[in-house]
Amino acid sequence: MRAAVVTDFHAPLQIQDLPVPEPGPGQVLVRIEATGLCHTDIHAAHGDWPITPTPPFIPGHEGIGRIEKLGDGVSSRAVGDRVAIAWLAYACGECRHCIGGWETLCARQQTSGYSIDGTFAEYTVVAAAFATPVPDAICALEAAPLTCAGVTTYKAIKVARVAPAETVAIFGIGGLGHLALQYARIAGGFVIGVDITEEKLAMATELGADHVVNAHAGDPVAAIQALGGVDVAVALAASPEAFDQAYRSLRPGGRLVCVAMPADNAAISLPIFDTVIGGKSVIGSIVGTRNDLADVFALHAAGRTSVVTVGRKLDEVNDSIADVLAGRVPARVVFEL
Ligand SMILES: [Zn+2]
Ligand SMILES: [Zn+2]
Known part of the structure; x- marks a missing residue:
């Protein structure tokens, strides 16, 4: 099978011909039709974060395909099932996080394209229980970005507890941001889209943003505070500066949701006085659960996104x-296999 492989953090990915993997007990073999390129794949390929994958490995975690083979003991999925x-890619199902509905915090989790091989390949194997069904109404090209960009931003809006008529700023309108702003609207929020390119801001307006702010053309904090500030700011741009701006855009009672992960374990400094007096919160939000992904697919199948x-x-x-890093693509790149 053809696969894109990271062999070295300082070298381009190589297209290699590899053996088709065999599904182990409890796993399924999936023939991948489409797989999105997430910024996390780029961080993985470059070894940007404090915990790195181990080359050689195959990135990718927005894979859509059909099950071609079942490993021993699999009864919950069938050959031909369409899955994401x-x-x-795995959580233990037994720890307090898994039982409490927070499988994304499981210490024994496996992650596609990071701790195990991912979906930049014609085939991959995954635990059957983590091959999430995809409704037939959603084409593979659209299902792929929903599988990470969609579920991640859906979860961010959920943990921020956006209420109707609250105002939400989305910092970074791209693969994640264009979906985040739609989930904020579904929750009943007014939305301010923030980016540094006019092309992405035009897309935000088209998708229903109430205001847009070009962070390159002027101080976005001043522009947002002039609009009254925001109840929720979602930081999706992998730049510490954007996190700082997002925090300073909050109204009293505001919540900053941190989603992007800039390289090198970057930090921002929080003014304690303002955080206390203003009753502000800072929330970290990592992807979403299988239930969240099912919600995301249901919303899309119903025509809401x-x-x-x-x-x-x-x-x-x-x-x-290179195009993603240079900001040359408006939203999500999806590889069709
Ligand atoms: Zn991702
Ligand atoms: Zn667990």
């Missing part, structure tokens, strides 16, 4: 990474 393979994609071939993986 997300970041959370739009997904903006750019289709590419897997051979174009390195050019695609």
Whole structure:
């Protein structure tokens, strides 16, 4: 099978011909049809974070395909089932986080394209229970971005407890941001889209943002505070500066939701006095559970969200990474296999 492989954190990915993996007990083999390029894949390929994957490995965690083979003991899935393979590829199901509905915090979790091989390949294996069903109404090209960008931003809006008529700023309108702003609207919020390119701000307006702010053209904090500030700011741009701006855009009672993860374990400094006096919260939000992903698919199948994609071939993986880093693609690159 063809796969895009990270062999070294300082080298481009290689397209290699590898053996098709065998599903182990409790696993399924999935023939991948489409898989999105997430910023996390780029951080993985570059070894950017405090915990790194171990090369050689196959990135990818927005994989959509059909099950071709069942491992021993699998009864919950069938050959031919259409499934999504997300970041959370396994959780123990037994620890207090798993039992409490927070499988994404499980210490024994496996992650696609990071701790185990991912979906930038014609085939991959995954635990059957983590091959999440995809409704037939959703095409593979649109299902792929929903599998990480969608579920991650849906969860961010959920943990922020956005209430109707609250105002939400989305910092970073791209693969994640264009979906985040739609979930904020579904929750009943007014939305301010913040980005540094006019093309992405135009997309935000088209998708229903009430205001847009160009953070390159002027101080976005001043612009947002002039609009009255926001109840919730979702930080999706992988730049510490954007996190700082997002925090300073909050009204009293505001919540900053941290989602992007800038390289090198970057930090922001919080003014304690303002945080206490203003009753502000800072929340970390990591992807979403299988239930969250099912919600995301249900909303899309019902026509409540739009997904903006750019289709590419897997051979174009390195050019695609360069395009994402340079801000040259409006939303999500999806490789069609
Ligand atoms: Zn992702
Ligand atoms: Zn667990």
